Amino acid sequence: MRYNYCPICGTKLTIKNIADEGNVPYCKICERPHFPSSKLCVLVAVMNEDDEIALTKQKHIVEDAWILISGFIKEGEEVETAAIREVREEIGLEVTKCNYIKSYYIEQVDMLMLGFEAYVNKEPFRLSKEIDEIEWFSYEDARANIMSESVAEQLLINIK
Numbered sequence: 001m002r003y004n005y006c007p008i009c010g011t012k013l014t015i016k017n018i019a020d021e022g023n024v025p026y027c028k029i030c031e032r033p034h035f036p037s038s039k040l041c042v043l044v045a046v047m048n049e050d051d052e053i054a055l056t057k058q059k060h061i062v063e064d065a066w067i068l069i070s071g072f073i074k075e076g077e078e079v080e081t082a083a084i085r086e087v088r089e090e091i092g093l094e095v096t097k098c099n100y101i102k103s104y105y106i107e108q109v110d111m112l113m114l115g116f117e118a119y120v121n122k123e124p125f126r127l128s129k130e131i132d133e134i135e136w137f138s139y140e141d142a143r144a145n146i147m148s149e150s151v152a153e154q155l156l157i158n159i160k
Helices: 079-091 139-145 151-159
Strands: 014-018 022-027 039-047 053-057 069-072 095-106 111-120 133-137
Touching (some): 039 079, 039 151, 053 139, 079 111, 111 151, 139 151
Parallel strands (some): 039 111
Antiparallel strands (some): 039 053, 053 133
């Protein structure tokens, strides 16, 4: 997101050269820079004690493809908390362990996805209305069913 007006006072921003940062939108009234920022999202590979990975179908995101759990980070929320919350909200399981893996920038939508692996006990899913379908897959089958060259595929590669 690029600011044209100060999000604090509403004044039109000017450009100011700030040392190593270069030219940055700046509010003369508040005397502060407003750096551009990307949308922040978590991407979570949910795994169980049998080393299976949960893949979902969410038609409002992609019509007929298997995907990982994902969601936006809420204002003031820690990224680990967002990953755990998204798992709980979307598939109704409690995370027993959560590890940050790697970040992935998606230029087309100016989004930074923070990749996690999260472990849950294999219990019945309690799906949110966002989830149309869910299944457990072996690692190999998850890789075969996820979209090729996607961020989800990159995360799966990075967890094994």
